[in-house]
Amino acid sequence: xxxxxxxPKFQVLKxxxxxxxxxxxxxxxxxxxxxxxxxxxxxxxxxYSVGAGITDQGEVPNGYNVSRSTTEDFPLRLLxxxxxxxxxxxxxxxxxxxxxxxxxxxxxxGTRLTVV
Amino acid sequence: xxxxxxxxxALSIQExxxxxxxxxxxxxxxxxxxYRQNSGRGLVHLILIRSNEREKHSGRLRVTLDTSxxxxxxxxxxxxxxxxxxxxxxxxxxSGGYQKVTFGTGTKLQVIP
Numbered sequence: 677x678x679x680x681x682x683x684p685k686f687q688v689l690k691x692x693x694x695x696x697x698x699x700x701x702x703x704x705x706x707x708x709x710x711x712x713x714x715x716x717x718x719x720x721x722x723x724y725s726v727g728a729g730i731t732d733q734g735e736v737p738n739g740y741n742v743s744r745s746t747t748e749d750f751p752l753r754l755l756x757x758x759x760x761x762x763x764x765x766x767x768x769x770x771x772x773x774x775x776x777x778x779x780x781x782x783x784x785x786g787t788r789l790t791v792v
Numbered sequence: 793x794x795x796x797x798x799x800x801x802a803l804s805i806q807e808x809x810x811x812x813x814x815x816x817x818x819x820x821x822x823x824x825x826x827y828r829q830n831s832g833r834g835l836v837h838l839i840l841i842r843s844n845e846r847e848k849h850s851g852r853l854r855v856t857l858d859t860s861x862x863x864x865x866x867x868x869x870x871x872x873x874x875x876x877x878x879x880x881x882x883x884x885x886x887s888g889g890y891q892k893v894t895f896g897t898g899t900k901l902q903v904i905p
Contacts, residue, residue: 680834709893718880718897719835726890735894766834773822773884773891780825780837780882781893 678702682767682784689757689791697752697787699767707770708750709734709781710742712763719766725750726772757791764788797896798881804902811868813899815881816861822891824857825882826866829898835880838866873905 683698701708709724711734721734723742731742739761741753750769754761765788768781799814815824823842827835841848841857841864848855854867868875878898884891 707891707893711895716897719895721892721894724890724892732887732890734892768835768893770893773893777823777842778840780827780840781835783834783836785834 680767680769680782680784682765682787684787685785687787687789689754689789691757691759691791693757695754695757697754697765697767697789699750699752699784700748701750701769701782702748703769703782704747705769705782706747706772707781708744709768710740710750710752711766711768712736712761713766713786714763722752722765754789759791762789762791798879798899800899801897802900802902804904805871807871807873807903807905809871811871811875811901811903813866813879813901815864815866815896817864817881817883817896818862819883819885821859821883821885823884824855824864825884825893826853826855826864827880827882827895829878829880831877838879868901871901871903873903875901876903877901 680701706727710722711719720736725731725744767784770781825840826838829835839850841855852869857864878900880898882895
């Protein structure tokens, strides 16, 4: 059981380049989210999905696109990389939270992105 | 803006002491969760407390929730050097018919052996 797998672990991009951060989970979780983590800012929600074909914006969606064609995969696309997008990116997944929930998100190990 | 704000931002204690960190949030929630993050790693879920619960225990962890004050606290008893990490609260709330999970800014805990 691999959990949440993120690739790549490290990436350096030049300003203006595009790329896709991959995220896959094998737990049949409905919920998947992308966060970025910057020093002193905690984790900020970029985009999230409540199931295949359904996505919505979080706090900081500008410059990022997502799609959810399958339950397992939730890629994050950087359209035109900017230095302000230098950050650590985390993907997380969970079952739907309801009144009986007693579990949380499962996180991937992160992608450290540098835009120069 | 962040839904959850942790306090203090940093905490340094001796091994064996208790560590308390607090989380305040702004809107109504379905549940509140606490996570730990070791340096350079992803977050790990510790405990969840539902909006109709006031206190919950798990091992050396004790979480309280006061929905009237929109605040929660995490107590780690008899701390160990291995507890050194950053701790984040996360709130689950309804947003446009969906449930959104948002994280606070974290408390960095250092436990000195």
